[in-house]
Amino acid sequence: MSIGETVKRHLVDTRPLAVPAYRRLWIGQAVSQLGSGATVVVVSQQVYDLTRSSLWVGLLGLAHLLPLIVFGLWGGAAADAADRRKVLLAGSLVTWVATLFLLAQAVLGLDQVALLIAAVAVSATGFAVTSPTRGAVIPRLLPAELVPGANALNSLAFSVGAVGGPMAGGVLLAWQGYAVAYAFDALLFSVSLYAALRLPAMRPLAEAARPGARAVFEGLRYVATSPVLLMSFVVDIIAMVFALPRALYPELAATRFADVPGGAALALGWLNAAMAIGGVAAALLSGWVGRVRRQGLALIAVIALWGLVVAAAGLVEALWLVVFLMAVGGAADVVSSVWRQSILMLHAPDEMRGRMQGVFMVVVAGGPRLGDxxxxxxATASGLGVAWVGGGLACAVAVIAVGLSARRFRNYCSEIGK
Structure with missing residues (x-):
């Protein structure tokens, strides 16, 4: 095999971008991620500036989590029962309105933590509807063999936005303050709205239950009866709840890196971008990911690696080394995400995909909020170091113990890699 062929086998699969509808959706997602990444940094910093408490920053995660649980499951059911294009548009508009509200409160100088938490909750409601719907749309736009490549491209878009967004948020925050950063998000999100508007109609292919408790219960029962799917969610919850140190970034930047070039605001941008830097590298070199067959054991390994590098990042003093270690963790997280999402998309029939994506979104987006x-x-009870390092070590131990104890999960082999 030539060097060129070897490189091509390991680079991200770009074939899904040849499909116009998917390409627009991907571009809209990539651009809007820049704005949302900036807002994550700015709203957490605004709460910390108002309260000087990491606990209040962590409570932003709770404000995000509750709507995710309620509306994520309902949104997945709606995506199965209605035109997915219309559902995606409706959820996107809710998120856009919440961003405009954040902009308005910054311009008016209201400085109320309760208003910030409320805006985050409304934004989470829109995200809870759009995320499972977008996941259910992709298998309708692409043939099955292109789905893993699409998931890697989605991870790339998310990671690029998560690198550029926090960095832009840190720069805008230091330069002009909260309002300009929120305006940046609102402007870029309009690209995602346009992409949703241009999608073709996607009415249900088969009869599905109307959105409600019965439809949600059917989705949960489907997950519960599939041990591999269930354990893929469990190990991800372990990773995010035990090890994610995101809520500690403002305190770490203020107490340890205030004297670095650019000050605490720029350090905060680097900390928030670190995982995504590794995610970009992993997504660009993701050609090999779809060829791994022993995905159960592989998931255990990459999540254990995530926990160990997080713990190591909490022990070092140099900002560049913290960023490097968290980037390694971000690379492991992207690889894990591609495997889990591909299994889910290809396992479920079309009439269940919205609900499966709803459960997936609640776990993937809700886990980090519980981790916050x-x-x-x-950190409030035991100190920043204990919260950071102890969480990473607990993640590595727990995922190995739980993952290896589940025989069907640890022995799971993917058909894609054959």
Whole structure:
């Protein structure tokens, strides 16, 4: 095999971008991630500036989590029962309105933590609807063999936005303050709205239950009866709840890196971008990911690696080394996400995909919010170092113990890699 062929086998699969509808959706997602990444940094910093408490920053995660649980499951059911294009548009508009509200409160100088938490909750409601719907749309736009490549491209878009967004947020915050950063998000999100508007109609292919408790219960029962799917969610919850140190970033930047070039605001941008830097590298070199067959054991390994590098990042003093270690963790997280999302998309029939994506979104987006609460509360009670390092070590131990104890999960082999 030539060097060129070897490189091509390991680079991200770009074939899904040849499909115009998916390409527009991907571009809209990539651009809007820049704005949302900036807002994550700015709203957490605004709460910290108002309260000087990591616990309050962690409570932003709780404000995000509750709508995710309620509306994520309902949104997945709606995506199965209605035109997915219309559902995606409706959820996107809710998120856009919440961003405009954040902009308005910054311009007016209201400085109320309750208003910030409320805006985060409304934004989470829109995200809870759009995320499972977008996941259910992709298998309708692409043939099955292109789905893993699409998931890697989605991870790339998310990671690029998560690198550029926090960095832009840190720069805008230091330069012009909260309002300009929120305006940046609102402007870029309009690209995502346009992409949703241009999608073709996607009415249900088969009869599905109307959105409600019965439809949600059917989705949960489907997950509960699939041990591999269930354990893929469990190990991800372990990773995010035990090890994610995101709620500790403002305190770390203020107490340890205030004297670095650019000050605490720029350090905060680097900390928030670190995982995504590794995610970009992993997504660009993701050609090999779809060829791994022993995905159960592989998931255990990459999540254990995530926990160990997080713990190591909490022990070092240099900002560049913290960023490097968290980037390694971000690379492991992207690889894990591609495997879990591909399994889910190809396992479920079309009439269940919205609900499966709803459960996936609740776990993937809800886990980090629980992790924010855990980290903030643990830092308040025991100190930043214990919350950061102890969480990473606990993640590595727990995922190995739980993952290896589940025989069907540890022995799971993917058909894609054959």
């Amino acid at each position: 609460v855990r980290a903030g509360a643990m």
